[in-house]
Amino acid sequence: MKNQTILLFLALGLLGNPFLYSQSADSTEEKKKTTKLFREQEILPIKLRFSNKEMKKETNDSTYLFSKLLFKDKGQWDSIDVRIRARGNYRRAHCYFPPLKVKIKKSLAKETIFKGNKELKLVMPCVQSTKSLDNIVKEYMAYKIYEVISPFHFKTRMVSIEYTELKGKKDKVHTVKGFLIEDIDKVAKRENAKKMKRIVHPMEQDDIASAQNDFFQFLIGNTDYSTAYQHNQKLVFTSDFRTIPLPYDFDMSGLVDASYAVVSQVQGEVLSIESVKDRLYRGFKRDEAVFQQVRKQYLDKKSEIFEVIEGIKPQFDNEKEFMIARNFIEDFFKVLENDNQFDMQIIRKARIK
Template sequence: MRFPFLFFLVPLVVWSIVPIHAQGLFDSEAVLEIRLKGDVNTLFKDLSGKPEYLPFELLLENQASGNEAFPIKVRTRGHFRREMGICSYPPLLLNFPEKGENPGIFHGYDKLKLVMPCKGERYLLREYYVYKAYQILNRDGLRVRLVKLTLEDTGGKKEKIETLTGFLLEEEGAVVNRTGLELVERDLIRPHQTDLEAYLRMSIFQLMIGNTDWSIEYRQNIYLLRKSENDRPIPIPYDFDHAGMVNAPYAKPAPELEMSAVTERRYRGFCVENMADFAPTLDTFRGHRDAFYALYNGSSILDEKDIKFSIQYLDEFFKLLDQPKKIETLLKYPCQPGNTGNVIIKGLKQ
């Protein structure tokens, strides 16, 4: 099912900013207010080659005890959103001082990703909610924290200040520390070599949100975690900006997939002949149906039109689950010879 691109005004975020107390960084739903002070102009020009860290000052604002400030290093990151030159603001990586020296809420963190509004706030918020949706399925999924970000550019003759919306995202090291699992950093692990239950749950989630921008073999937008060398890896997805659920204006399916739009659903999992193997996973999604809808219907941040879009996209997925023949056709797509179910996307080998 395809949806046309929707063009509306950028939604107004209703900030719910509270003083930071003893809660962990990702334990609160309140918007975190931070300020980055440094050479912002030079930072955002670093869009090719190996990115370089620049010195910045991070200020935690709206503190009960006053603003906290400490030095960090910041660089641009990512591939598509950074190198293609399509984003108003490229994503960033925050590199903190030595562990133990970070004040307050950032204590113990080494690095954190900062997702920026590439082409408008609305698409960033949609991606933020996809991360929240995956947390419903798997508590080991990457956690996010919405931020009100003030950028204070001190690199020019005249100081410039602007405020925008972003969200903090756990970096792989933080996920390893939190879960107690180890990171698998080897390519060419086949999908059938992963934990089947975790794999099916992840791949059906990708189908639900309409995302084809991932690969187990090349760890494309996937972390692989395991308890030990003797255990099968558990895939944890990230980077959902090319998902149909986000429907970013720059997002297009890979040409190799022969799809017309990212809102079209295509199952990218490996071939599983027996539909009975999918049954427990599909039941899991049915069991979480109300939680998915509540996440969006209860949002005080998304614009009403974005809520409606998200609900309609969920509706299409859950209608598929109630139609055995249609869902079987989708899930068995990788088993059909001559189709694009298991093609390798150009560039993943590099």
Template sequence: MKFNRITMRFTLLLFILWAQTSLPAQESTRLTLFEKLYHLDSIRLTLTYPYDSLTKSNNNEIDALISIESTSGSLVTNQPLTLNLRGKFRRMKCNFPPLLLNFKKSMLKSLDLKNVDEMKLVTHCINGEEGQLNLQEERMMYQVYESITPMSYRTIWVTVYYCDQNHPAVCDTSAGFLLEPDGDITNRLGVCEKKIFNPQEDSLLFESYGHAAAFNFLIGNRDWSVIGARNAKLFFDKAIGKYIVIPYDFDFSNVVGASYRRETLPKTMLHPYDRIYQGEYFKDKAGQILKSFYLFRDSVINTVNTAVNPMGEERRNQIRKYFEKWFDMVKKNKPGGLMYDCVCPYTGGL
């Protein structure tokens, strides 16, 4: 009898140890919703809500229903979620606001997905062809940066049907793209997002900062700042004790050239499509940063040419030539001539 009790206790102990080790392993193998969608094709989102609530309401949160389909079939149908309206500037200037999709934890659990329940949906700002082209252009910038480094936001192109709750057959259709949640980046890279202003230079991973600074120079984007925590997020990597920099929001870049963009030009810029290097950190290493980034030339050009994106051939060619002129400028100059505030003049074609 005593032997049986010892055996039972030992068996119970083994079971507890197994449960403690197997649950984290099971959790690590589960996907997030973004990861699930990232491997699907031709994704269609249907959002059903009170029709005027996104554009004519002061509410920041709208109750809605979502359906998600792809070429693999239906993932969810008419599941409740909350639409959070983002972007104060965009809400003032645009026909349509950017959205944060806040999914119900119960829905994620029913799909056996990890509990990363918020996802940004980048929407059209302007109605019509211009708004759709701007989406293609900005998404292309994310695709180019992703081809350079894994320390980047991944994106998913989607078709969105915006439907009237009171008349479900009345829907507007637009393209858009989903932005990888910060929780997914944490899982993928083993880092943790930190909201800080004006970090010390020696706290930044030089390589990742250099990539972000050179890339924003390449695409003609001045709407970013690590010091001001604007359109560049910091993720702390415990393994190396440094912050990595991941840029985002490229709609104010010259490549997108959004008609709602309003900027004051520095004195050294003669044309709005001139490009200026404004890396706030490692200023004494600007030449090294830009020369190192030149090594990505072939990858950048190849992505513009071949990335899965509905963008037409003519627009791809214009962007490719705009990038090639920048790479030619970097190649032609010695590191000492590539300094903070150096300008790559616009010569047309974009």
């Protein structure tokens, strides 16, 4: 019976949706529309100096600290003035290093590798430990997996960070891993779309794109999202009148399995799982043809996804953490490859409200 349902839908000609297959994360056209900062994928060395205490206590959506970002491009160190603030309320409260929002003046960026990027997110580890640094790599891996699935994704780039924490007379230097995330405006421009701020219920979003997102969240074991309330999701509206969700912030997922991760209760909803390592499908019920289309896409992309995963392996400090992540993703494909498991864990779990 394995894959029998998929073959049936293929025979009926229901799997020809061009949205699934017409665009590739590696397409020449997409690369042309991607800024140099994210076209190049070697690890970018950067240096930052600021007071961590001041960053967490004094910055907010409108209040930034002025700093200088040093970066190494083509073997040479350069610098650029930036404004930075802490983001992510949960991590700000539970982690030593908060994730950061970085703003760069267009006039300063134009002669540097940051050209075309006025706003960036910089994801930092929760604390300086081997597991926390590998958690950064696992979250980065999640972004790279979604690049394989959908043309509507955030570009990312790994960075090695030398962070000098200003602590009065005794500054402290931390060497950690992190990664940069492009701004939603860049994604929208690349895909000829416009970002949306208003709430759009998932059932009013594009069926395929919404299911791709929900399958991905199931893949990484994440329930800390809501496309209805744009919690860890952005929306764009395309030129052909489709509303498309873009996922981000995966630190609460079972794939990352951060030390502070808890099962999310978005809008106060208590879920039936006890651990972030337990998968729970949170997508809405749709025509089964949609589920089968997206199921087949993921299965067709399995080898490409694992190529991405293997390519990231050298960035792990602990090979055991890599294998845990790899096995977690392998378990997702076992569900897709088994008709009974697919029916029980996805079809029957799909929400109606």
